[in-house]
Amino acid sequence: MPKLGMEEIRKEQVIKATENCIIEKGLSNISIKDIAAEAKLSTGIIYHYFKNKDDLLLQVLKEAFRKSHEQVMQTVEPIGDSVVKLKKHIEYIHAVPKDNPEFYAVLMSYLGEAQHNPKVKKIIALFFKNLRSYIVHYLSKNTSQAVGIQDRSRVELLAAMMIGLGLGIGIQWTIEPDFLNLEQLTVDFQDVLGGYFSRSPTADG
Amino acid sequence: MPKLGMEEIRKEQVIKATENCIIEKGLSNISIKDIAAEAKLSTGIIYHYFKNKDDLLLQVLKEAFRKSHEQVMQTVEPIGDSVVKLKKHIEYIHAVPKDNPEFYAVLMSYLGEAQHNPKVKKIIALFFKNLRSYIVHYLSKNTSQAVGIQDRSRVELLAAMMIGLGLGIGIQWTIEPDFLNLEQLTVDFQDVLGGYFSRSPTADG
Amino acid sequence: MPKLGMEEIRKEQVIKATENCIIEKGLSNISIKDIAAEAKLSTGIIYHYFKNKDDLLLQVLKEAFRKSHEQVMQTVEPIGDSVVKLKKHIEYIHAVPKDNPEFYAVLMSYLGEAQHNPKVKKIIALFFKNLRSYIVHYLSKNTSQAVGIQDRSRVELLAAMMIGLGLGIGIQWTIEPDFLNLEQLTVDFQDVLGGYFSRSPTADG
Amino acid sequence: MPKLGMEEIRKEQVIKATENCIIEKGLSNISIKDIAAEAKLSTGIIYHYFKNKDDLLLQVLKEAFRKSHEQVMQTVEPIGDSVVKLKKHIEYIHAVPKDNPEFYAVLMSYLGEAQHNPKVKKIIALFFKNLRSYIVHYLSKNTSQAVGIQDRSRVELLAAMMIGLGLGIGIQWTIEPDFLNLEQLTVDFQDVLGGYFSRSPTADG
DNA sequence: GATGAATGAGACTTCATTCAT
DNA sequence: CATGAATGAAGTCTCATTCAT
CATH class of the missing domain: 1.10.357.10 (Tetracycline Repressor, domain 2)
Known part of the structure; x- marks a missing residue:
């Protein structure tokens, strides 16, 4: 697994998962846990790639x-x-x-x-x-x-x-x-x- | 202040307060406490006139x-x-x-x-x-x-x-x-x- | 409607209603509102005949x-x-x-x-x-x-x-x-x- | 204190705390806050290990x-x-x-x-x-x-x-x-x- | 990097009790 | 006597965020 370039891949993965969650449940009804589950990641790692939830939603x-x-x-x-x-x-x-x-x-x-x-x-x-x-x-x-x-x-x-x-x-x-x-x-x-x-x-x- | 016959007035009062809150803070950022404060009422009374928050938001x-x-x-x-x-x-x-x-x-x-x-x-x-x-x-x-x-x-x-x-x-x-x-x-x-x-x-x- | 003797009748009415509620919903799941509804009375009147909820439950x-x-x-x-x-x-x-x-x-x-x-x-x-x-x-x-x-x-x-x-x-x-x-x-x-x-x-x- | 592998220990800890609370205050008089305090944990973590209060009480x-x-x-x-x-x-x-x-x-x-x-x-x-x-x-x-x-x-x-x-x-x-x-x-x-x-x-x- | 247990503030809601009418 | 609107404390539960591992 390449370590370089993983950052962008992970970000994209989380953004896509978030979009799916928004589509499925609505912007105001999704939690970081939901997103992590959809992206098959832990909640913690999301905060490694995004400053916070608001930042992530902006990126989406x-x-x-x-x-x-x-x-x-x-x-x-x-x-x-x-x-x-x-x-x-x-x-x-x-x-x-x-x-x-x-x-x-x-x-x-x-x-x-x-x-x-x-x-x-x-x-x-x-x-x-x-x-x-x-x-x-x-x-x-x-x-x-x-x-x-x-x-x-x-x-x-x-x-x-x-x-x-x-x-x-x-x-x-x-x-x-x-x-x-x-x-x-x-x-x-x-x-x-x-x-x-x-x-x-x-x-x- | 009269207590009886206030149903419609109170409902209108709460709906208007909720609309104000939505305009000021956004639909997903308002709490029942905010609405109650805006309407100058207690939180409890809102549930006397509306089944729950969703019901209230629908009425709005x-x-x-x-x-x-x-x-x-x-x-x-x-x-x-x-x-x-x-x-x-x-x-x-x-x-x-x-x-x-x-x-x-x-x-x-x-x-x-x-x-x-x-x-x-x-x-x-x-x-x-x-x-x-x-x-x-x-x-x-x-x-x-x-x-x-x-x-x-x-x-x-x-x-x-x-x-x-x-x-x-x-x-x-x-x-x-x-x-x-x-x-x-x-x-x-x-x-x-x-x-x-x-x-x-x-x-x- | 006789005014004398009403006290006992009302008390009995409330106690019976409370018992019905207990049987139907369980002691810890009943509210004064439930009891009042079952007795076809207002919540306020219950406090006229019983000191408080605990007192009523004791009488039951x-x-x-x-x-x-x-x-x-x-x-x-x-x-x-x-x-x-x-x-x-x-x-x-x-x-x-x-x-x-x-x-x-x-x-x-x-x-x-x-x-x-x-x-x-x-x-x-x-x-x-x-x-x-x-x-x-x-x-x-x-x-x-x-x-x-x-x-x-x-x-x-x-x-x-x-x-x-x-x-x-x-x-x-x-x-x-x-x-x-x-x-x-x-x-x-x-x-x-x-x-x-x-x-x-x-x-x- | 380890964080991993604590699942069974934590569950047991919460169940024991709940039992203590029930013994001390009665089944219908205990709150999740009481239980959390007795277990020296936060309220939130209880919901990490048990679906809800009813579930916890059933386990007890x-x-x-x-x-x-x-x-x-x-x-x-x-x-x-x-x-x-x-x-x-x-x-x-x-x-x-x-x-x-x-x-x-x-x-x-x-x-x-x-x-x-x-x-x-x-x-x-x-x-x-x-x-x-x-x-x-x-x-x-x-x-x-x-x-x-x-x-x-x-x-x-x-x-x-x-x-x-x-x-x-x-x-x-x-x-x-x-x-x-x-x-x-x-x-x-x-x-x-x-x-x-x-x-x-x-x-x- | 990665995990997920842990925290605690805050949201929604209920309810015993009071009191103006 | 009687009503039921009103209060506000307290309860259950969620969730963004942190941090030990």
Whole structure:
């Protein structure tokens, strides 16, 4: 067994176990003992790798966001054309609740904490900010001109709306998966946005 | 101070105190002692009016949703014209994070619980469902024809999107209030929807 | 409603309710609220008639013993002949577990208390003492001579054994009613004692 | 002080402390804090070794019965001759209240619980059953023939009576130790049984 | 590094008792 | 007399954290 590099492996092992526990029992219902049992480790060792429980829970959130970002980079980023990229991104966002429910389980668990825990709030805020920035970035390249949005603040609003819709729909779907057809919604939304884009230039011209 | 006939007043007093505590300290960080202190009552009396802590927390959520529904009825319902109603409703929804941040504090606190607590899940699901139904109902009267949506499932999707966008934007705004201009977003969204509506009939005609 | 005499009626009502609760839930598992509910009274009124819970529980025990004594007086005392009386008394004692299980429920509940509560101990001790005295009394009249027991301490021992056997058998039967045939045991015991009596004089003669 | 391999020692330590508390304050008057203090341990560790208070109290009862059985095996079992064994057993049983008052303190404390706690009831029933079986077993070897009891159910009745008398006398003595002479009673009882045995064959012959 | 026994603060909850009505 | 709301002490149990091994 290698000793070097074990640190990261152990950390990952504990973080994964913690995520599993959160998914299974909820953020406020898990104990260090639960986590240790899930990770098949002793409670003591957890304190060797993490300062305390709060620190561990913070790492779990960070890791969830890191993996989510990674997926976007793999799925959306390779696409060259901005409009296709946008459509793909929308598709991706709306697929998350179904394809990666663990992400929503974690995100929704931490939303309540965010309001009273500055560190959690900061991490979540940064996640949203990065996501918006990414969208703004690829929309600003040339798409916005194509779709007639010259104003940068408009692009930012659009990004916020894209994420907001995805998030709000994802939460509704997580709470009650059967009530709506995610795929249809995605198509419709792409349609609405398409209308908005194609109409806007006309409005100016 | 009277002792009799206080049941409803006391319940309300305890629920309000609990909501305050949730807003101030977070759902998972409050104790019955905190609540009792906030309500200026003894811990024991809380168990006279509520079966246990879970029961109390459930009532708090229900009450938050009840008051929210009441506000919609006061603000949106009186309006006769469906399209105006829709615009007003959108405006109302997007104003909630700023005008009634307590509502978001409560809602976001319970989202994490919903995934592991069937009762919480049920209450939240019902809230969303009722809200969608309400929208569907007034849109189905004559608006949908005006805007060219004959398909009921489309109206439902629209309702889900309206709520989803409001929710997702509200969460982003709650986490980071300064990043976006809620009012501008509201106008933009009304604009997008307006375009969608006015365009759709043409698509059919 | 008569006001005079209500005191005794209320007391009796509360004592009976308490006994029911003890039988149903056990001495250490009942609250004043339980008792009040069973008696269909408020908790407050109980403190009008009894100094406190301990006082009430003491009255319950006393009342159980009083009723038990009353029954012996009705069943055994009328019999004139001492030996027949003795046999009847034995029969009665061994019938109690089956005919009056409430008595055993109460008695066994208080046995544990007796060791640490001087008042309970005193009441139980007095009950046993009176029962023994009663037996000694009627056995001393002429039976003991008939059965050849001149020694008073022997009669007292006999009384203690009679009660002891009844109590020990009663407890075993209460714990596991099906394991033994109370009636057969009664007959056998009467047989053993009969042999003892008829043999003893011979031993002397 | 070692930390590992202490499981059995700790359990025994806590059980002994609990028994002391029961003897000193009564089954229904002891708290986990009392027990922890008596055992010179923290309250938390008790829950490391026992599932909960009920579990601990059950173990205490089991342990008391186990030790009692052990004593019988040491005192009575080695004796070869069945009649001598019987007399020794009677002597032993009647000596328990005086020689091992802790046993009666524990047993009497749990009798009240037995009626509402199936687990307690089961343990006590098993104790009595085993004791009766043991007596029946050695009486059935050859004694019963010697004493003219061919009928097995009679032997079982005899065992029940032996235990019943011991129990009933033990309780009376525990409540009021001075009223009777345990030794004299033992001799008398042996005498009564002796007469029963020696007479029975004659009755048959 | 790794374990898990041990601690003790603090959470939830019950309940005997009081007292305003 | 009678009610039952109210109190607050005390009980059971959990759990983050430490530390001897």
